[in-house]
Amino acid sequence: MIVNTDFTAMTGVKLPVIMAPMFLVSNVPMMEAAIANGVMGVFPSLNFREEKKLEEVLTHLSAYRRSKADSQGSYGVNLIVQQTNIWYEKHLELCVHHRVPFYITSLGNPSTVIKKAHSYGAKVFCDVTNLEHAQKAMQKGCDGFIAVGQGAGGHAGPYPLTVLVPALKKKFPDIPVVAAGGIASGAGIISSLASGASAASIGTRFIATFEAKVSEEYKKAVVNAGMNDIVLTERISGTPCTIINTPYVQKIGLKQNKIERWLSRNPRTKRYFKMLVQKRGLTLLEKAVMPGNYQNLWCAGQSVELVDDIVSCKDVIRRLETEMQTACEDLYKQIILS
Numbered sequence: 001m002i003v004n005t006d007f008t009a010m011t012g013v014k015l016p017v018i019m020a021p022m023f024l025v026s027n028v029p030m031m032e033a034a035i036a037n038g039v040m041g042v043f044p045s046l047n048f049r050e051e052k053k054l055e056e057v058l059t060h061l062s063a064y065r066r067s068k069a070d071s072q073g074s075y076g077v078n079l080i081v082q083q084t085n086i087w088y089e090k091h092l093e094l095c096v097h098h099r100v101p102f103y104i105t106s107l108g109n110p111s112t113v114i115k116k117a118h119s120y121g122a123k124v125f126c127d128v129t130n131l132e133h134a135q136k137a138m139q140k141g142c143d144g145f146i147a148v149g150q151g152a153g154g155h156a157g158p159y160p161l162t163v164l165v166p167a168l169k170k171k172f173p174d175i176p177v178v179a180a181g182g183i184a185s186g187a188g189i190i191s192s193l194a195s196g197a198s199a200a201s202i203g204t205r206f207i208a209t210f211e212a213k214v215s216e217e218y219k220k221a222v223v224n225a226g227m228n229d230i231v232l233t234e235r236i237s238g239t240p241c242t243i244i245n246t247p248y249v250q251k252i253g254l255k256q257n258k259i260e261r262w263l264s265r266n267p268r269t270k271r272y273f274k275m276l277v278q279k280r281g282l283t284l285l286e287k288a289v290m291p292g293n294y295q296n297l298w299c300a301g302q303s304v305e306l307v308d309d310i311v312s313c314k315d316v317i318r319r320l321e322t323e324m325q326t327a328c329e330d331l332y333k334q335i336i337l338s
C-alpha cells in the first residue's frame, strides 16, 4: 500500500502515522518498532531525565534509523516548551546537537525550537486544540499542527476532530494537520485523512503493547476499560487530563479544591503553584505506572474502547496498515465515483 500525503512527503515516512509521545510510556523499544515499521515514533524528552540518558538515546536512535533506512520510519522528540519545564533548554540543546529530524511541541512558545530545528532542516509540529493556538503556532513558523481533539489520551482538546481538522484546513490551507485523539484503527486513520488531515497521531492503542514500559495492570486496564470509563481530572497537572476511572481516582476526586484554584489563578502565586502541582502530579503518575502500585492513576483516552489485546508495536502497525486498505475498499464499494 502506498500512501502519499503532505506528512509522508515532508517526513519521508511510509505510513501517515505518528506513534504519539506519551509521558512515562514511550521508550526506546517502541521508537525502534516505529522506525522499523515505517511510522514516525515520537517520545517526550522528559522520559529521559537522568544525566546522559537522553544523549545516549539520541545517539542510538540516529544510528538505528540509518541502519533501517529501507523501512522508511523515523523518530522525533516532544518538548514541553513551558517555563515550568526546567529541563527544556538542556534537552533542546542536546536534540539540536544530535540533529533530531522531527519535533512536537506542547504548551508555551515554540519559537526557539522552530528556529533551531529549521537551521538544519528538521520539522516542527505544534500541539493545538483550537484556532487561536494554531494562529500563534503558524505565526511562529511551525511546519504543521497536531490537532488534539476530544477524548484524546492526556490533555484532550474540547472539539471533535471532525470539526477541528476541517476548521484548521479551512483557515490554514497550506499547513499539514495531524489528527490526534480517539484513533486506534485503520478506518480511523482513513476517516481523518478524509477530513483533511495528512496523518494520525495514535497514543492510547500503543500503551497495550509488549514494548511499553508500564505495569501489566495498566496495560490490562486499557484493554478492559470502555469509553465510559474515561474521566477528566485536574488533580494531576492542574490542566484537565484523561484518565481511567479507578477507585483511587474516585477517592482523590477530579477537581482542584477552592484554595488550589485560587492559588493557580492568583498572579503572585500561579507560576509557583503550577510548578508544585506538576511536580506532585508527575511523582504520583510515576509511582502509578510501576507494578503493584495501588494508586491506580492510569492516563488513557476514549479509544480504550477499541483496544482488545496486548500485542507488539509491530502487530499494531501492521494491523493499522491492513485496516486502512480494507477501509478504503469498503468505501469504494459504497461510493461509486462517476
Ligand SMILES: Cc1cc2nc3c(=O)[nH]c(=O)nc-3n(C[C@H](O)[C@H](O)[C@H](O)COP(=O)(O)O)c2cc1C
Pocket: 020, 021, 022, 023, 024, 025, 044, 078, 104, 105, 106, 127, 148, 151, 152, 153, 154, 155, 180, 181, 182, 183, 201, 202, 203, 204, 205, 299, 300, 301, 302, 303
Ligand atoms: C499515557 C499518555 C501520556 C501522554 N503524554 C504526553 C506527553 O508527554 N506529551 C504530549 O504532547 N502528549 C502526550 N500525550 C498525548 C499523546 O501524545 C496524543 O496526543 C494522544 O495520545 C492521542 O490520543 P489517543 O490517546 O486517543 O490516541 C499522552 C497521552 C497518553 C495516553
